[in-house]
Amino acid sequence: ETGVTQSPTHLIKTRGQQVTLRCSSQSGHNTVSWYQQALGQGPQFIFQYYREEENGRGNFPPRFSGLQFPNYSSELNVNALELDDSALYLCASSFRTGGGFGYTFGSGTRLTVV
Amino acid sequence: AQRVTQPEKLLSVFKGAPVELKCNYSYSGSPELFWYVQYSRQRLQLLLRHISRESIKGFTADLNKGETSFHLKKPFAQEEDSAMYYCALSEGGYQKVTFGTGTKLQVIP
Numbered sequence: 756e757t758g759v760t761q762s763p764t765h766l767i768k769t770r771g772q773q774v775t776l777r778c779s780s781q782s783g784h785n786t787v788s789w790y791q792q793a794l795g796q797g798p799q800f801i802f803q804y805y806r807e808e809e810n811g812r813g814n815f816p817p818r819f820s821g822l823q824f825p826n827y828s829s830e831l832n833v834n835a836l837e838l839d840d841s842a843l844y845l846c847a848s849s850f851r852t853g854g855g856f857g858y859t860f861g862s863g864t865r866l867t868v869v
Numbered sequence: 870a871q872r873v874t875q876p877e878k879l880l881s882v883f884k885g886a887p888v889e890l891k892c893n894y895s896y897s898g899s900p901e902l903f904w905y906v907q908y909s910r911q912r913l914q915l916l917l918r919h920i921s922r923e924s925i926k927g928f929t930a931d932l933n934k935g936e937t938s939f940h941l942k943k944p945f946a947q948e949e950d951s952a953m954y955y956c957a958l959s960e961g962g963y964q965k966v967t968f969g970t971g972t973k974l975q976v977i978p
Contacts, residue, residue: 788966797873797955797968798913811965845913857903857915858966 761846761861768868773834776866778846780827781859786810787829788858789821790845798845804829833866841868871896873958875969882946883977890941890972892930892956901959902932902939905968908952916941916954926950946976 760779768774780787786805790798800813804823818834827848833840843865847858872895882888894900902919917925919932919939930941939956956969 790968795970797957797970800965800967803965813965857918858905859915860913862912 759846759848759859759861761844761864763864764862765865766867768836768866770836770838770868772836773832774836774866776831776833776844776846776864778829778831778848778861780829780846780848784848784850784859785827786849787823787827788847788849789829789831790847791815792843792845792863794842801831836868838868841866871900871958871960871965871967873956873967873969875954875956875972877972878970879973879975881975881977884948885945888941888943888946888950888974888976890954890956890974892939892941892969894937894939894956894958896937896958896960898960902930903957903959903966904928904930904939904941905955905957906952907955913955946974948976948978950974951976 759781762777788803789801791801792798801815801819802812802821803810807823820832822830843863845863846861849858874893876891904916905913906916907913917923928941928943930939932939953971953973955971957966959966
């Protein structure tokens with residue numbers, strides 16, 4: 756059984772640039788959720804994808820967007836990067852929507868915006 | 870709006886002492902509650918879910934709807950319990966899971 760893998764592990768971008776983060780779900784999981792975790796904070800829900808469609812969104816602006824592919828892998832795209840976007844971005848997969856059975860998390864991508 | 874509150878940023882206990890990590894929530898519906906744990910240099914992982922009423926690594930948590938709490942307890946702390954603990958709430962049929970800010974548990978040998 757494979758776990759959730761994220762790439763890259765670290766990334767440095769300049770303000771105004773665009774970034775794409777990638778995630779491969781755990782085998783058998785059909786739902787992917789993305790979280791942003793700022794230093795000293797708990798993870799904040801960005802959005803969730805189920806069957807290749809957005810299935811819920813947190814309080815994040817439209818410049819945060821995503822994709823889910825037929826193999827359940829996923830991308831998080833952030834346009835027009837701002838300094839406050841610097842954070843750890845976590846991908847989590849689950850069996851169904853709602854996270855009711857609990858998530859399996861990746862190790863995260865540390866994004867630094869300078 | 871739903872909210873999860875973990876009032877303690879840091880909890881230090883001696884090995885063998887009881888542990889209670891506090892979690893309170895606000896949510897108008899029927900929530901699903903979880904505890905997640907993050908050991909040093911490891912990824913965030915699910916510890917337990919209230920609906921399964923299980924004990925994992927000696928930890929238990931009871932959902933108290935009257936007090937809107939879901940405290941995590943263990944009778945005798947072990948050094949390997951030292952980690953960051955997050956309480957989380959799922960809005961049932963909706964997709965969003967809300968996390969608390971976390972409590973760092975430090976078990977002193």
